[in-house]
């Protein structure tokens with residue numbers, strides 16, 4: 001490429017105005033895919049057997065919306081328990097104290113090694129296994145006394161089952177994140193006189209987050225759907241709610257589609273949230289653009305050129 | 308060196324009169340004193356009896372072939388590594404141990420951390436915190452470790468960054484800085500803790516040749532200002548110009564030491580002669 005001499009101002013070279021490489025193949029593929037997509041949507045939308053009327057009628061129904069709220073509550077609580085528990089377990093696991101790291105290892109072994117469905121059921125039947133629960137010194141005075149029936153409701157059992165299981169998985173994710181941080185970081189912080197706890201909180205974890213967040217997003221989306229296991233203890237989450245409906249009306253496929261569309265909506269919102277979290281914790285590092293960022297940047301450039 | 312915020316250490320000091328650390332009142336005679344220091348990693352003995360003395364205000368340069376234990380010795384000084392034998396004092400305090408009578412007691416992690424506050428360390432690979440700006444890096448330890456008020460620390464951090472010539476890079480993240488700039492931030496970060504002693508482990512070895520000068524210039528200024536420094540380096544020119552003493556290490560022992568000019572121009576030991584003939 002040659003730049004015309006007169007266009008070059010003194011001191012600062014002119015910005016390059018080149019014709020970008022044309023990706024003709026991409027355009028052909030895009031047209032083809034768009035055509036297939038439109039055809040697919042059109043044929044599904046015009047297929048009576050999908051029961052669009054039913055979907056429409058039930059989509060905003062109170063039963064369904066209550067189910068969504070239950071699903072969201074379970075997901076948020078279980079993931080909070082999972083993330084907090086996972087961090088605690090991961091830090092314990094990396095402790096130089098063999099007792100502490102052994103306890104963390106055993107926790108993961110038990111909670112990751114048994115089906116989450118069984119764990120939910122066991123928590124629900126805790127009242128049968130351990131009817132009363134006291135806090136005090138063994139063989140000594142009792143301070144508080146609980147009745148498992150009042151304490152472990154179906155909702156609490158669901159949260160415990162999902163959250164404690166999730167903590168086991170999260171602890172491995174967090175541990176991988178912590179191990180991914182350059183050991184020189186901890187060394188530099190140690191040399192500055194920081195304590196182990198401070199180093200973890202201020203230096204290591206913020207950097208580990210970059211590695212921790214993508215799989216955590218995965219876990220959250222997975223939890224959104226795994227939480228439907230609570231139907232075994234008769235908690236009416238989204239999936240259980242549509243099941244209740246189609247057991248009455250026999251409109252199985254439309255109702256399952258209602259649930260699926262709602263799950264997709266929730267997943268999409270989570271994906272956007274993950275994007276912003278990743279950007280926040282990626283600050284200070286040269287990062288590759290995500291698909292969405294590239295798209296936005298492209299739009300900006302195009303509209304800028306037109307203006 | 309004031310240690311008014313560390314009563315435990317002072318108390319420890321009173322019941323272990325350390326031989327050779329000079330008069331109790333005022334500054335100790337030696338900033339660093341190593342006596343027959345041994346260090347092994349498993350069965351590999353890396354330090355085989357190091358004896359050294361660094362006076363307050365002295366700049367000691369350490370040279371030697373790769374694997375001779377230079378980094379390991381520096382890391383022992385601020386207890387990043389635990390020594391297996393001998394004694395090591397910094398500023399009159401035993402490093403990592405407390406002596407009562409004939410017995411040595413290991414210090415708790417908190418006490419070791421408190422000792423490290425007085426020792427700044429600069430690494431070959433900078434090790435800046437990538438998720439903090441240059442200013443954030445410099446402010447981190449005084450705020451988090453010493454609990455000093457942010458406003459006051461910020462003022463000092465800004466002054467330090469100006470002193471290392473980075474007034475315009477306060478808000479840059481490490482990834483946006485050149486190697487030389489990063490290393491200068493790292494020096495400012497160590498200085499923010501107001502250390503009595505600075506350790507440099509090959510601070511210019513990871514830098515492009517044209518960036519070495521700016522870092523050495525900052526270190527030279529620090530030496531002129533009276534900082535006590537131990538500098539592991541391959542920059543013989545710096546050692547000759549700035550160093551008060553030069554130590555040649557090989558195979559885990561100090562082979563030769565003396566005034567830089569004497570050691571460089573007139574090495575006595577054949578291993579020193581051999582090493583210098585290869586690096587000069």
Ligand SMILES: Nc1ncnc2c1ncn2[C@@H]1O[C@H](COP(=O)(O)OP(=O)(O)OP(=O)(O)O)[C@@H](O)[C@H]1O
Nearest residue numbers: 348351353371372373374375376377378379380509
């Ligand atoms: N954590 C460790 N575990 C086991 N061996 C180690 C460890 N750290 C250092 N060593 C060994 O100790 C020896 C001395 O290493 P050290 O880093 O002190 O050398 P050095 O003089 O700084 O060399 P260089 O000029 O290459 O930096 C080397 O043989 C090294 O392999």
Ligand SMILES: [Mg+2]
Nearest residue numbers: 377378379508
């Ligand atoms: Mg080294």
